[in-house]
Structures are given as C-alpha cells and as structure tokens.
Amino acid sequence: MPELEQKSAPGSEWWRSAVIYQIYPRSFADASGDGIGDLPGITSRLDSLKQLGIDAIWLSPFMTSPQKDAGYDVADYRDVDPLFGTLADFDEMLAQAHARSIRVIVDLVPNHSSDQHVWFQAALKAAPGSPERARYIFRDGKGEHGELPPNNWESVFGGGMWERITEADGTPGQWYLHIFDASQPDFDWTNEEVREEFRSTLRFWLDRGVDGFRVDVAHGMIKAAGLPDYSPGDGADSMGGDQDEVPYWGQDGVHDIYRDWHKVLAEYDGDRALCGEAWLPTLEKTALWVRPDEMHQTFNFPYLMTPWDAKALRDVIRESLDRFGAVGAPSTWVLSNHDVVRHATRLALTAENPQGEGIGPNTPGKPDPMVGLARGRAATTVMLALPGSAYLYQGEELGLPEAMEIPDAFRQDPTWFRTEGKRYGRDGCRVPLPWTADAPAYGFNDTGASWLPQPAEWADYARGVEAGTEGSTLELYRTLLAERRGRGLGSGSLVWEDLGEDAVAFRRGDLHVAANLGDAPLDLGADVRFVVQSEEFPGSVLPPNTAAWFTRV
Numbered sequence: 177m178p179e180l181e182q183k184s185a186p187g188s189e190w191w192r193s194a195v196i197y198q199i200y201p202r203s204f205a206d207a208s209g210d211g212i213g214d215l216p217g218i219t220s221r222l223d224s225l226k227q228l229g230i231d232a233i234w235l236s237p238f239m240t241s242p243q244k245d246a247g248y249d250v251a252d253y254r255d256v257d258p259l260f261g262t263l264a265d266f267d268e269m270l271a272q273a274h275a276r277s278i279r280v281i282v283d284l285v286p287n288h289s290s291d292q293h294v295w296f297q298a299a300l301k302a303a304p305g306s307p308e309r310a311r312y313i314f315r316d317g318k319g320e321h322g323e324l325p326p327n328n329w330e331s332v333f334g335g336g337m338w339e340r341i342t343e344a345d346g347t348p349g350q351w352y353l354h355i356f357d358a359s360q361p362d363f364d365w366t367n368e369e370v371r372e373e374f375r376s377t378l379r380f381w382l383d384r385g386v387d388g389f390r391v392d393v394a395h396g397m398i399k400a401a402g403l404p405d406y407s408p409g410d411g412a413d414s415m416g417g418d419q420d421e422v423p424y425w426g427q428d429g430v431h432d433i434y435r436d437w438h439k440v441l442a443e444y445d446g447d448r449a450l451c452g453e454a455w456l457p458t459l460e461k462t463a464l465w466v467r468p469d470e471m472h473q474t475f476n477f478p479y480l481m482t483p484w485d486a487k488a489l490r491d492v493i494r495e496s497l498d499r500f501g502a503v504g505a506p507s508t509w510v511l512s513n514h515d516v517v518r519h520a521t522r523l524a525l526t527a528e529n530p531q532g533e534g535i536g537p538n539t540p541g542k543p544d545p546m547v548g549l550a551r552g553r554a555a556t557t558v559m560l561a562l563p564g565s566a567y568l569y570q571g572e573e574l575g576l577p578e579a580m581e582i583p584d585a586f587r588q589d590p591t592w593f594r595t596e597g598k599r600y601g602r603d604g605c606r607v608p609l610p611w612t613a614d615a616p617a618y619g620f621n622d623t624g625a626s627w628l629p630q631p632a633e634w635a636d637y638a639r640g641v642e643a644g645t646e647g648s649t650l651e652l653y654r655t656l657l658a659e660r661r662g663r664g665l666g667s668g669s670l671v672w673e674d675l676g677e678d679a680v681a682f683r684r685g686d687l688h689v690a691a692n693l694g695d696a697p698l699d700l701g702a703d704v705r706f707v708v709q710s711e712e713f714p715g716s717v718l719p720p721n722t723a724a725w726f727t728r729v
Contacts, residue, residue: 189447191388191472191565192506193666194231195657196281198569200514201238201260202246202627203608206617211625213608215261219269221611222276224639228573228650229657232279234390234451236514238266242292244359245590246606248392249290253377270385279387281451286374286433287393288360296361300341304350311370312361313353313399325351328405329424332414332532333357334594337424353403355396355424357590365397365433378440387448388441394452394465394474398429414532415455415515426456434470449473451508455531459492459499466505473565476508480516481531484523484551486678486693493562493680497670500564507564511555512572518605520552521545521578532591534600535580542580549575550721553652553710554691557723558680560656561689563668568653571609574637575649578604579628586629603628610638647712655708659725663687675700680723691723703728 184190205217215238225233237247238260247257256263273280289296295311302308304316317340318324325338332355339358343349353362363370378389395416400423408419416425434450441448451473456462458478465474482492496507511519517535527541535542552575559566582603589601607628611619613635617626635641642648660666665684673681678694687707692698698718707725718724 183445184447189449189472190231190279191447191449191451193563193565193664194279195229195560195566195568195660195666196232196234197225197228197230198234198236198513198567200236200570200606203606203620204570205609205611206621206625209621209623209625211617211621211623211627212259213620214259215256215265215269217621219265219272222269222272222278225278226276227654229654229661230278230568232281232387233273234281234567235283237283237285237392242290242359244290245357246588248285249288249292249357249360250285251290251292251294253284253289253374254380267384274385280385281388281390281449282381282386283392284374284377284381284389285392286363286365287396288354288356288362291359291361299352301344303344307369309350310367311364313364313403314350315353315403317351322348322350326353327403328407329353329403330408331356331594333590334599353399355393357594362399363397365429371433371436375436375440378437382441382444382448387446388450388472390451390453391471392453394434394471395426395430395454395456396424397433398427399424400427414530416457419457426454426461431464431467431470434465438469438471451475459495463499463503463505466500467503468505473506473508475510475513475567477510480510480513480519484555484693486680486691489558489680489691489693490672494672497563507562508567509559509562509564510567510569511552511559512569512605513567514569514606515602516605518552518569518572518576518578519555520572520575521548521580523551523555524548532599532601534589534591534602534604535578536600536604537581539580539600545577547721548577549649550711553649554693554721554723556653557656557708557710557725558689558691560660561665561682561684561687561725563666563670563684565666569605573650573653574610574639574642576609576634576637579607579631580604581631582607582629588628607631607634610634612640613638652708652710656725659707686727688726688728689723690718690726692718692720695720700724700726701728705729 202213204213205221206213207216239250240252240255240257241247298308315326329337331337338351340351341349354360406423416422449472452465452471454465454474455477465471479492482488500507524543524547587603589603591599591601608620608626616624642650670682675681681690700716704716704726710723
C-alpha cells in the first residue's frame with residue numbers, strides 16, 4: 177500500500193499511536209491441522225483482525241528453530257521454520273496484511289541463538305580462542321581442572337547460566353554462557369562480526385517489506401566487563417525488572433547497538449520501527465532506550481506489572497508520560513503477552529506471583545475468575561484511552577483467562593523442566609485460541625489437534641460466540657478501538673481529574689475516563705452520557721472493578 181511506504185512528518189509516525197496486536201504463531205490459527213499454528217493460518221484470519229480495529233501485528237518467532245524454547249532459539253535468522261510454513265507463505269501473509277492496511281512487525285532474537293545454529297556448531301568444533309568461539313561467550317572454568325563455572329550467575333530458566341562442552345578430542349572443555357536454556361548460547365556483542373551479521377538480518381527482512389522489529393531481551397546483549405559474580409535477591413524478577421546494577425541486564429554498551437540499528441532502518445522508505453523488550457527497574461532507565469537516535473518504542477513493563485491499586489496506577493501512568501515524553505517518545509501500554517499471566521487472571525491474584533513463575537493447579541491465592549475478568553476489562557478500558565501506542569495479546573479481546581489446570585504431562589516451557597516443576601512457567605498464556613465453539617479444537621484447526629490442551633470452558637470464549645453478542649469482551653474491544661481511532665486518543669495529552677483515592681480518572685478533550693479500583697460504588701454525577709462501559713450498569717454510579725468513558729451534558 178502506498179501510504180505504508182511513505183515517511184511521515186516527524187512526530188506523526190504510525191508507531192506513536194498504533195494499537196499493535198501480538199500474534200503467538202503456534203497458538204493463533206492452524207491451517208495444516210498438525211496442532212501447531214502457522215503462517216497460512218494467520219493469513220486466513222486477517223479479516224478478523226481488521227474487523228477488530230488494530231493497526232499492526234507483531235509476530236512472535238517463526239524463524240528456523242529446533243523449538244526448544246518455542247522459537248526463541250533461532251537456528252537460521254533468514255528463513256521460516258517448516259513448522260510455520262515457507263518464506264513464500266510469509267510474503268503472502270505480509271502482502272495480505274498490507275492490503276488491509278495492517279503493518280507487520282517481526283520478532284528478532286539477538287541476545288542468543290540456538291545451539292543448532294551453524295555458528296555455534298562451528299564453535300564446538302573449533303579450538304579455544306578461535307574466531308568461531310569468539311562469536312559467543314566461551315570462558316575457561318575455575319578450579320584445578322576447570323571443573324567449576326566461570327562465575328555464579330543463575331539462568332532465568334533456573335539452574336546455572338554456564339554449560340561445559342566436550343572438546344573435539346573428547347576432553348572436558350570450556351564453558352559457554354546462556355542466560356536462558358542451555359540450548360540458547362549468548363552471542364558476544366563485543367564482536368564486530370556478530371554486529372554485521374545482524375545488520376544483514378535486519379536488511380533481509382526490511383527488504384521483504386516488514387514494518388519493524390520487536391527485539392527480544394533488548395537489555396541483555398552486553399555483559400559487564402570481567403563477568404563479575406552476582407546473586408539476585410529473594411523474590412527477584414527473573415528478567416531484571418525490579419533490580420538494579422545486574423551485570424547481564426541494562427548495560428550501557430547496548431545503546432550503541434540500537435543507534436546503529438536506527439540508522440539501518442532509516443535507510444528504508446516508510447516509518448520502520450524498533451520496539452525493545454527491556455525489563456528495567458525504573459521508567460527513568462526504560463526511557464533511555466527510546467532516545468531520538470535509538471529505539472522507537474520499548475515495552476512499558478512497570479505499567480504491565482502494576483497491581484490493582486488506584487494510586488499505583490495513577491503514579492505509573494503519570495511517570496510514564498513524563499519520562500517518555502521527556503525524550504520525545506510515545507508511552508507504550510501493555511497488559512498481557514506470551515511471558516506473563518494473562519491480565520484477566522493476574523489482576524485478581526491474591527498472592528505474590530513473580531514474572532516467569534506462572535500459575536497452575538497448586539498455586540496459592542487462586543483468583544476469582546469473575547473478578548479477574550471484570551478487572552481485566554476495566555484495565556483495558558483505561559489503557560485504550562491513554563495517549564501513545566497500545567499492545568494487545570492474542571485472545572485478550574475474548575477475555576481469555578490463564579489456563580491454570582494444564583496437566584503436568586503436557587507442559588512444555590523450559591522453566592518447568594529446569595526448575596523440576598517448582599515453577600509452572602508460561603504455558604498457561606500460550607494455549608491455542610478458540611474460534612468456534614462447536615468445531616474441532618474450537619476452530620483452531622479442522623483436525624482437533626492442539627499442541628497444548630484447551631480448557632473445556634473455552635468454548636464459551638470462542639470468537640464465534642462473542643462476535644455480535646452485546647456485552648461480550650470482543651464487542652467491548654471493538655467499541656473501544658473504534659472510539660479510540662475516531663477520537664484520535666492515541667495522540668495528545670490528558671488532564672487528571674479527582675474522583676477519590678480509589679479512582680483513576682482523567683479527561684481527553686470532552687471525553688472523561690474513570691475506573692473504580694475500590695470496594696465502594698463511585699458516583700459520577702447526574703450529567704453523564706456514557707460512551708463505553710466495561711460492564712453494563714444502570715444510572716451513573718460506577719461499581720467496583722468497572723471503568724467507563726463518558727461525556728458530560
């Protein structure tokens with residue numbers, strides 16, 4: 177589409193106000209019937225996304241991979257894994273999305289590769305100190321015979337962060353670093369060869385017409401010099417979102433990488449965008465990722481992790497707008513993704529649940545599903561009224577809860593295995609979507625196969641059931657997105673209003689937004705005319721766990 181190829185005036189680029197829908201390809205739609213979603217499946221469902229009213233899609237990894245970590249272990253950055261289709265399937269999906277004025281962002285995983293990548297296989301065959309090993313972080317071990325790891329770092333997925341190899345001659349050898357699974361060795365980003373390889377990868381996908389990249393583990397690519405010992409505190413966020421000065425998170429040198437990538441994207445027509453997954457301890461640090469010559473967006477994880485508390489929510493919105501605005505970047509807003517408990521469940525949890533922990537049959541503090549859904553709908557009603565760019569995760573528009581009762585035998589997240597079942601991990605938010613209540617696999621495919629089991633109650637959440645049904649979560653999302661677009665809510669500013677300590681309230685022009693996060697009803701006054709209600713209620717008294725958009729007459 178010509179309008180997608182033209183550069184916008186500074187300050188009016190599409191990514192500043194877009195609503196971007198995350199597709200987790202293996203769980204979205206399965207055209208082949210093998211139980212795993214694929215690119216033709218995505219293409220077949222693009223009309224439903226157009227009807228939803230989103231501006232862009234972000235595809236989680238679909239590149240060639242052994243699938244040890246659901247595609248976040250990439251063996252070939254410039255091809256499609258046969259599990260998902262072919263490059264021709266990707267090109268067709270991209271063309272069909274653009275024909276519907278839907279932009280496409282692809283996931284890029286630059287912190288680490290698969291251990292099946294040709295570079296790592298070459299490193300295993302090469303000698304210590306060789307150019308092949310210099311592409312990754314190999315080190316000699318400690319101890320008399322090198323039998324101890326180079327430092328004490330702990331993997332995000334549990335266990336140690338180092339794996340010892342057997343050298344080509346059969347003797348115990350060096351150790352390599354893996355922040356995540358042992359099948360995901362970290363690149364050494366101080367190596368210029370690594371940097372040039374990823375410039376070429378960026379250009380490969382940009383030449384095909386993609387509109388940008390979501391950068392996985394954007395804060396992890398540079399490690400502190402000397403790789404000093406470090407032990408996280410009890411209950412620490414595994415991805416670094418609640419800690420400071422972690423030697424493998426948020427190092428200053430990573431900014432040079434994104435300045436370089438920014439220049440690569442600027443070579444292309446249209447407004448190509450970089451969005452970083454950077455779990456950082458403060459919004460002040462997060463905003464450094466989106467200075468004018470670096471990334472265009474970064475996920476607002478402090479917002480995502482905010483509990484159901486009015487003051488906390490007001491504070492994080494206010495600080496987000498201030499911090500991102502100070503560097504000329506839009507705030508981004510997100511409530512769910514493929515790594516966290518779905519917000520229609522998470523917002524009603526009654527016990528601590530650190531990121532990456534997951535929930536399952538034995539999790540304490542299980543939520544009331546009705547309270548969770550009400551809070552989830554209210555939270556989205558607030559989020560989609562905020563200026564900036566918003567991210568939606570597939571299935572949240574149906575009100576899907578976390579799948580908590582997955583039998584142990586079906587679990588696939590590496591976290592589950594590396595912690596010997598102590599942490600459930602992320603399978604619960606990755607279960608394939610329900611499309612049609614009375615079809616095999618609820619319409620995910622025609623065969624009934626599903627790589628993770630779908631809960632029986634998900635028939636009630638099927639898109640076919642919710643479409644056109646007044647009061648459904650799908651129709652709430654459609655209404656919110658249509659009003660957001662029509663009123664231009666993605667840009668501009670807001671004015672705070674005071675409706676009490678348990679309320680989050682602000683004004684966007686003549687549109688008032690209010691959410692009740694307390695236990696008592698909230699009187700909005702007699703002069704209200706409602707535009708959207710997260711839950712239908714009579715009169716002008718906002719019930720607990722409810723939000724609304726309204727004007728005053």
